[in-house]
Amino acid sequence: MKEKFTTLISTAVPLSIENIDTDQIIPARFLKATTREGFGNNLFRDWRYDAAENPKASFVLNDNRYSGKILVAGKNFGCGSSREHAAWALYDYGFRVIISSFFADIFKNNALNNALLPIQVSDAFLLEIFNKIESDPNTSITIDLENQKVSIGHSSEHFDINAYKKTCLINGYDDIDYLLDLRPEIKKFDLLHK
Amino acid sequence: MTKAKTLFEKIWDAHVVKRQEGHPDALFIDRHFIHEVTSPQAFDGLRKRGIGVFNTARTSATADHNVPTKDQHLPIKEALSRHQVETLRKNCEAFGIELYDLGHPFQGIVHIIGPELGLTQPGMTIVCGDSHTSTHGAFGNIAFGIGTSEVEQVLATQCVLQHKPKTMKIEINGSLGKGVLAKDIILYIIAKLSASGATGYFIEYAGSTIESLSMEARMTICNMSIEMGARGGLIAPDETTFNYMRGRKFAPQGEDFERKVEDWRKLKTDDGAAYDLIVKFDAADIAPMITYGTNPGMGIKITDRIPNTRELKEIGEYASFNKSLEYMGLEGGSSILGKAIDYVFIGSCTNARMEDLRLVADMVKGKKKAEHVEVWIVPGSKQVEEQARKEGLDKIFEAAGFELRSPGCSACLGMNEDKVPAGKYCISTSNRNFEGRQGPKSRTFLASPLSAAAAAITGKVTDVRDLMDT
Ligand code: SF4
Numbered sequence: 001m002k003e004k005f006t007t008l009i010s011t012a013v014p015l016s017i018e019n020i021d022t023d024q025i026i027p028a029r030f031l032k033a034t035t036r037e038g039f040g041n042n043l044f045r046d047w048r049y050d051a052a053e054n055p056k057a058s059f060v061l062n063d064n065r066y067s068g069k070i071l072v073a074g075k076n077f078g079c080g081s082s083r084e085h086a087a088w089a090l091y092d093y094g095f096r097v098i099i100s101s102f103f104a105d106i107f108k109n110n111a112l113n114n115a116l117l118p119i120q121v122s123d124a125f126l127l128e129i130f131n132k133i134e135s136d137p138n139t140s141i142t143i144d145l146e147n148q149k150v151s152i153g154h155s156s157e158h159f160d161i162n163a164y165k166k167t168c169l170i171n172g173y174d175d176i177d178y179l180l181d182l183r184p185e186i187k188k189f190d191l192l193h194k
Numbered sequence: 195m196t197k198a199k200t201l202f203e204k205i206w207d208a209h210v211v212k213r214q215e216g217h218p219d220a221l222f223i224d225r226h227f228i229h230e231v232t233s234p235q236a237f238d239g240l241r242k243r244g245i246g247v248f249n250t251a252r253t254s255a256t257a258d259h260n261v262p263t264k265d266q267h268l269p270i271k272e273a274l275s276r277h278q279v280e281t282l283r284k285n286c287e288a289f290g291i292e293l294y295d296l297g298h299p300f301q302g303i304v305h306i307i308g309p310e311l312g313l314t315q316p317g318m319t320i321v322c323g324d325s326h327t328s329t330h331g332a333f334g335n336i337a338f339g340i341g342t343s344e345v346e347q348v349l350a351t352q353c354v355l356q357h358k359p360k361t362m363k364i365e366i367n368g369s370l371g372k373g374v375l376a377k378d379i380i381l382y383i384i385a386k387l388s389a390s391g392a393t394g395y396f397i398e399y400a401g402s403t404i405e406s407l408s409m410e411a412r413m414t415i416c417n418m419s420i421e422m423g424a425r426g427g428l429i430a431p432d433e434t435t436f437n438y439m440r441g442r443k444f445a446p447q448g449e450d451f452e453r454k455v456e457d458w459r460k461l462k463t464d465d466g467a468a469y470d471l472i473v474k475f476d477a478a479d480i481a482p483m484i485t486y487g488t489n490p491g492m493g494i495k496i497t498d499r500i501p502n503t504r505e506l507k508e509i510g511e512y513a514s515f516n517k518s519l520e521y522m523g524l525e526g527g528s529s530i531l532g533k534a535i536d537y538v539f540i541g542s543c544t545n546a547r548m549e550d551l552r553l554v555a556d557m558v559k560g561k562k563k564a565e566h567v568e569v570w571i572v573p574g575s576k577q578v579e580e581q582a583r584k585e586g587l588d589k590i591f592e593a594a595g596f597e598l599r600s601p602g603c604s605a606c607l608g609m610n611e612d613k614v615p616a617g618k619y620c621i622s623t624s625n626r627n628f629e630g631r632q633g634p635k636s637r638t639f640l641a642s643p644l645s646a647a648a649a650a651i652t653g654k655v656t657d658v659r660d661l662m663d664t
Contacts, residue, residue, distance in 0.1 A: 032609070034281045035235065046635075082341055175344075176347050182220055
C-alpha cells in the first residue's frame with residue numbers, strides 16, 4: 001500500500017530548465033544505496049552544492065522564498081535513465097507533484113509507481129504558473145486528482161491521467177497487487193512459452 | 195482475414211496474459227536481466243511480501259555498473275560499490291538466480307552479454323532495470339527498460355503492467371559514406387528528431403541501410419532509441435541475425451535451432467500494416483557526427499558549425515541551450531573541428547563489442563596517441579576482453595599508448611573510479627552527454643569509435659575521413 005492521493009494544496013518550487021535528465025535529478029555516484037530512502041539529500045546535488053559542498057545560493061532549492069510539495073519544471077522532465085532513484089529522490093525530498101509541459105515516458109511510470117504525480121500542462125499554462133510563482137512565491141497551486149484539475153489563482157487547466165493509475169493513486173494500490181492475483185493464469189502462460 | 199500487424203504488435207499481442215478495457219496490459223516477460231544498482235530494493239520488496247521469484251530460469255544477473263575496470267580480481271575498494279555488488283551476490287544466492295559475477299567468464303555489461311550468450315532471441319519480450327535494454331531489440335524482440343518497482347513485479351510475477359506504446363517506423367535507405375558508422379546513423383537520427391522526439395513510441399528500424407548492417411551495428415542503433423525518448427527500437431530478424439546466433443551458449447542448438455529459425459523468419463511486419471508515424475532518411479545525407487551539448491539530440495556533422503541561438507526553432511529553448519553551451523565551454527556558431535580533447539573513452543553498451551575494438555585497432559595500428567590525451571578502452575564483456583587479447587589487439591593498443599581495461603560500464607556513467615575530471619573534455623563512444631554524466635563537471639562529446647580513435651591520435655576533434663586511406 002502506498003500513500004493515498006486525493007487533493008493537494010501547496011506552494012511550489014519553480015525550476016525553469018528544460019530537458020532535466022535523471023543524472024541531474026540524482027547523479028549516478030549517489031545510486032549506491034540499497035534501500036529506497038535517503039536519496040532526497042542528493043536531489044539535484046550538483047546544482048544545489050558547489051565542489052566544496054556549500055549550498056549554491058543561486059539554485060532554487062536553496063532559495064528560501066520557495067518551498068512546497070510541488071515542483072514546477074521545464075519541458076521534457078525526467079529524460080535519460082530508467083532509474084527509479086530519480087522518483088525516490090524527489091519523493092524523499094518532499095515533493096508529491098511535478099508539473100511540466102512534457103515528461104519522459106519511463107520517468108512518468110516510475111513516478112506514478114511511487115505516489116509522485118506527474119502533471120502535464122500546456123506550454124502556455126506552464127509559463128503562467130512560472131510567472132505567478134516567481135512574482136509571488138506564496139502563491140499556492142491546487143491539485144484536484146478526482147476532477148483532474150490543476151488551478152492557480154483564477155486559472156485552471158484539466159490534466160490527463162490514465163484511469164487505472166488514477167484509481168491506484170486515490171486508493172494507494174500497487175501494480176504488483178494486481179499482478180500477484182494473476183499468478184495462476186501467468187503460470188499457465190509461462191508453461192506454454194518455453 | 196486477420197488484420198495486418200506490425201512486428202511490434204505481433205510480439206506484444208503474443209505476450210499479453212490479460213487485457214482489460216481501460217487498464218494496462220499484463221505483459222509476460224520471457225527474459226529478465228538484473229544488475230547491482232536497480233535490483234536491491236526489488237529483492238527487499240519480495241522479502242517484505244514474503245514471496246520468492248516466480249521463475250528463476252528467466253532472470254540472469256551480472257555486476258557491471260560500478261565495478262572497477264582494473265584489478266577486478268581484488269575486492270572492490272570503494273565501500274558502497276562493494277556493498278552493492280555483495281548485496282547482488284547475496285540476493286542471487288538467496289533467491290536462486292544465475293549470477294555472472296566479477297571473475298566469471300560471462301561477466302560484462304548486461305546488454306552486451308545477453309546477445310553474446312544467446313539469451314537474447316527474436317520474438318521475445320525482454321526487460322531490465324536499465325534504459326538501454328532497447329539494445330536487445332536488434333534481434334527482433336520487444337526490449338525495454340523498467341524501474342525498480344517493475345523489476346519487483348517481474349521477479350514476483352514474470353509480468354509487467356504496461357500500456358501499449360504507439361509505433362513508429364524509421365526507414366533508412368542507401369549506402370553509407372566513408373567513415374560513417376552505425377553510431378553516426380543514430381546520432382544523426384536523434385539530432386533530427388530531438389531528445390524527446392520519439393517519446394511514447396516504439397520504433398522499428400528498417401530499410402536497405404539497416405539490412406546491410408552487422409548485428410553489432412544494429413545493436414548500436416537500437417541501444418540509443420531511448421535517447422530520443424522511445425520505449426525501445428527493434429529490427430526484424432534476418433540471416434544476419436540467425437548467423438550471429440548460431441552456436442551461442444544459450445541459443446537452441448543443432449536441429450532445434452534450425453526449427454526455431456523457421457519460426458523466426460515469420461517475425462516481420464505484414465504488408466499494409468499501419469504505423470502511427472513513419473520517418474524516412476537517406477543514408478547519403480549522413481556523415482560522421484558529434485554532439486556539442488548536454489543532451490544526445492544536440493548533435494551535428496563533425497564538419498558543421500555549432501548552431502547559435504538564432505537557429506533555434508523555439509524561443510523557449512534559449513535558456514537551456516545557452517546553459518548547455520556554457521557548461522560545455524563552447525561558442526555558438528563556432529567550428530567543433532580542432533577542439534582539443536583530454537580523454538578518450540571507448541566503451542559502454544553502445545560501442546564496446548569486438549567489431550568496435552577491431553575498427554579502433556585498425557585505425558590506430560602503427561600510430562601513437564597525442565601526448566596530452568588519456569585513452570581508456572573498456573571492453574563490454576569478459577568474452578570481448580579475452581577475444582581482443584587473443585587477436586593481439588591489446589598489443590596494438592599498448593603500442594599506441596592506449597589502455598585496455600577489464601569490462602564494466604566504467605566512464606559511461608562514472609559510478610566507479612573511471613571519472614573524467616571537472617572541466618575536461620572527453621570524446622566518448624557511450625550514449626549520454628548529460629551534465630556530470632562522466633564525472634562532476636565533465637564535458638562529453640559523443641561520437642563513433644572511429645571518430646574517438648582519430649581524436650586520440652590527433653588530440654583534437656578530427657574528421658576521421660582525413661586519416662583514412664583513400
Ligand atoms: S554502459 Fe552505460 S548505458 Fe550501458 S548499461 Fe552501463 S551505464 Fe547504462
